[in-house]
Amino acid sequence: MSKPVIIIGGGGHSKVLQDILKLINREIIGITEQSYEKEESNGIKIIGNDELIFKYKASEIELVNAIGSIPFTNKRKLIFTKFKENGYSFATIIHPSSIIASDTEFEEGVQIMAGVIVQPGTKVGYNTILNTKSSIDHDCKIGSHTHIAPGVTLSGNVTIEEDVHVGTSACIIQGVTIGRGTTIGAGSVVLKSISKNSKVVGNPAREVRK
Numbered sequence: 075m076s077k078p079v080i081i082i083g084g085g086g087h088s089k090v091l092q093d094i095l096k097l098i099n100r101e102i103i104g105i106t107e108q109s110y111e112k113e114e115s116n117g118i119k120i121i122g123n124d125e126l127i128f129k130y131k132a133s134e135i136e137l138v139n140a141i142g143s144i145p146f147t148n149k150r151k152l153i154f155t156k157f158k159e160n161g162y163s164f165a166t167i168i169h170p171s172s173i174i175a176s177d178t179e180f181e182e183g184v185q186i187m188a189g190v191i192v193q194p195g196t197k198v199g200y201n202t203i204l205n206t207k208s209s210i211d212h213d214c215k216i217g218s219h220t221h222i223a224p225g226v227t228l229s230g231n232v233t234i235e236e237d238v239h240v241g242t243s244a245c246i247i248q249g250v251t252i253g254r255g256t257t258i259g260a261g262s263v264v265l266k267s268i269s270k271n272s273k274v275v276g277n278p279a280r281e282v283r284k
């Protein structure tokens with residue numbers, strides 16, 4: 075049986091995850107927030123700040139990383155790393171409306187939102203988000219701590235390294251590699267590989283100042 079979960083963060087990304095957790099009947103202990111002024115979020119109790127998690131044995135719960143991921147921030151990664159180093163595990167959350175090829179490999183803490191399609195031969199790294207209605211075609215490799223934002227299309231054989239943000243509705247053609255730490259702007263059309271720590275926008279995607 076699945077362990078009960080604690081959700082870290084009570085913002086917009088959290089709302090979406092709460093909905094999935096309710097749909098898949100996961101028991102929710104509550105939400106932690108760094109500054110908790112409200113008592114609840116969507117009917118779920120805010121139980122305290124993140125340090126409260128240490129009152130629960132790592133073996134008895136799973137965590138849900140509900141810190142949203144926007145470009146040029148690393149809070150989501152820091153939360154994941156901190157609690158992993160202390161022996162805690164993160165739930166992998168998959169919306170029941172997603173279509174996932176049977177050989178897909180997900181590492182711990184991956185979050186798959188409504189309407190996502192993942193085709194065969196794909197691997198997705200730790201703590202990565204495949205957001206609403208994104209489409210991941212065959213043989214893609216997606217690194218850890220990466221955000222594939224809503225409506226993104228990855229063609230076949232695309233490699234996305236760690237810590238990448240692929241902005242809403244961007245398209246990436248087949249065989250391209252996106253280097254670690256890169257940000258792809260919303261709506262970009264990426265036709266060639268992009269080196270690490272770049273920021274690219276537009277159609278065709280071009281590098282802009284960091």
Ligand SMILES: CC(=O)SCCNC(=O)CCNC(=O)[C@H](O)C(C)(C)COP(=O)(O)OP(=O)(O)OC[C@H]1O[C@@H](n2cnc3c(N)ncnc32)[C@H](O)[C@@H]1OP(=O)(O)O
Binds near residue numbers: 241260276
């Ligand atoms: C459920 C959810 O909500 S998940 C959230 C998903 N959100 C996203 O994916 C947002 C993606 N973010 C973007 O597209 C942002 O515009 C970024 C990250 C690419 C750029 O942000 P910044 O670093 O602040 O760059 P800035 O706004 O200064 O833009 C730099 C230049 O690029 C242009 N530019 C920025 N974004 C884009 C874009 N998506 N397409 C085309 N041009 C763009 C700007 O107009 C500007 O051009 P200029 O220098 O000629 O004036």
